[in-house]
Amino acid sequence: MxxxxxxxxxxxxxxxxxxxxxxxxxxxxxxxxxxxxxxxxxxxxxxxxxxxxxxxxxxxxxxxxxxxxxxxxEKKALMYTIVLPMVFVIFFVALMLIEGDFTNVLRWLK
Amino acid sequence: MATNTLTTNSKFTWGGGKSPFSVSYGKLMMWIFLLSDAFTFSSLLIAYGFIRYSFLEPIRNTIVKPFNHLSHEFVKEMGDVGLFVKDHWPSPELVFNHFPFVHGMHLPLFFVSLMTFILIFSSVTMVLAVEAGHRMAKDEVSKYMFLTIIGGAAFLGCQAWEWTTFIGEGATLHGNPFGPTSFAALFFIVTGFHGFHVFSGVMLNIIIYFNVLDGTYQKRGHYEMVEKVGLYWHFVDLVWVFVFTFFYLI
Incomplete structure (x- = not known):
């Protein structure tokens, strides 16, 4: 086999x-x-x-x-390896929502 | 648990003794792949959030109630009363309000709820197949794998119907009668990417299903391959939870 x-x-x-x-x-x-x-x-x-x-x-x-x-x-080590990197996503969400707000303002300024 | 890994090391894919995570090489790699795929879907959903947030909030509908009569000119009428305009994101309940074989009725979110239930249920049959695999019950594994494939195919059929309806109302990648251009474009890209994952999942499930029928895993002594496609399948369900939340509920 x-x-x-x-x-x-x-x-x-x-x-x-x-x-x-x-x-x-x-x-x-x-x-x-x-x-x-x-x-x-x-x-x-x-x-x-x-x-x-x-x-x-x-x-x-x-x-x-x-x-x-x-x-x-599963083992805690595996859990943290997979789950913790998702923290970056939260960071990304926050940044892009702030950016989206600025884009909104710019859109109505023109 | 691994106890004799070191003695028969050369046979195993995972070298270097005991696996630090107590999972096999293949399963760990599936997890790592799913993490990277989760990043891809997150990026798409964040792009959606960013673009949506850069437009004005949907104008709340106070005219059309659930089960109301729907005319053939519904989309045009919504534009005329000012519910579908270029500056505001459209309210999803006014866009996704059709149900197969029920004509002329405002049924907001009914169809997408049905799709969600189908996918949750196919996730359950998948995990039951995995559970049966632990008991080496070949007949049960094949039964539940078959049900999972049917569930996946049903979901894809629903999505094809929804896309057809959406396109029939004039939605394209470069324009739509509901509001901002990017509304339909994002819908096609994100649900399309998810649908492609479902399609790949169904194909993988079919391959594994035939292997189960063939007795491949019975001979191998374990049904870990079912667990691996199971992980992928649950991930597809997981992504749908968020697609459902962001595209239809928020």
């Missing part, structure tokens, strides 16, 4: 199946909350509203990465 790669992995919890379904219902519930909130807040103009949706997105991401992608059960 050419593929005799050694299999190293962290242990899967014994109740994985129930965890999967629990995560499914959580994701479904959060998506429904997203949609309901969208209509409830339809006439609201506010920055906090965007943050509500972003936070709900991050919570869903936590469950997908943690349970579905098994990250919760």
């Amino acid at each position: 050419e593929h005799t790669e050694h299999l190293e992995h962290t242990e899967t919890p014994s109740d994985m199946k129930s965890q999967i379904w629990k995560t499914f219902w959580i994701l479904l519930a959060f998506t429904v909350v997203d949609i309901v909130l969208y209509f409830v807040l339809l006439s609201t103009h506010a920055m906090w509203k965007n943050w509500v949706f972003i936070i709900l997105g991050v919570v869903k991401a936590y469950y997908i990465v943690g349970v579905f992608m098994h990250m919760k059960f």
Whole structure:
């Protein structure tokens, strides 16, 4: 066999199946909350509203990465290697939103 | 856990003893790839945020309520009442309000919610395939892999329908009747890039599905290949969470 790669992995919890379904219902519930909130807040103009949706997105991401992608059960070193670089994204978001605001001003100055 | 790695070192892809992360070489590389892909998608979404933020907020709709009647001239009428203008980003609920086989009704976000549910569900069948793989249950793995492929194909079909509707209303890469030019352009680029990932995922899943049927992994002694495509598949679902948030909810 050419593929005799050694299999190293962290242990899967014994109740994985129930965890999967629990995560499914959580994701479904959060998506429904997203949609309901969208209509409830339809006439609201506010920055906090965007943050509500972003936070709900991050919570869903936590469950997908943690349970579905098994990250919760991996070694901490692997988790930090993958998750920490995403901090740069937060930095990038902040910079580009500031830049977007300036572009907005310039657009209406002309 | 690895205990005898050093003694049979030459056989293994991962040299140098015990893996520092307790995962195989292939799985670690999949994670690193996904991290770089996450940066790519972040850049696209940040570009979206930047361009959108450089336009004025959507004008909130107080006229059309869900389940209202939709005329054939809906987009034009929205332009006439001042809801679709060049200076303001359009409100997504007024743009993505169609549903297959339901004509002439304002159904905002219904279709994209359905797409989201399809993708979440296909993620669940994928992780169930991985779980079955740990138990070396070949029949269950193949069953869940098959369901995942169906879910992915259903999502792609939905996206094709949505693009067709969107293009039918006059959206192109260089113009659209909804508002700023970049609105439709960004929609095509970002959902297109995501859709291409889904398409690649479906192709990979099909290859792995046939390998499962062939008994390749049963002979190999583990179903790690299913886990690796699983990681990719969940990532596609993860990206959709944010595409959904930024393009349809915000």
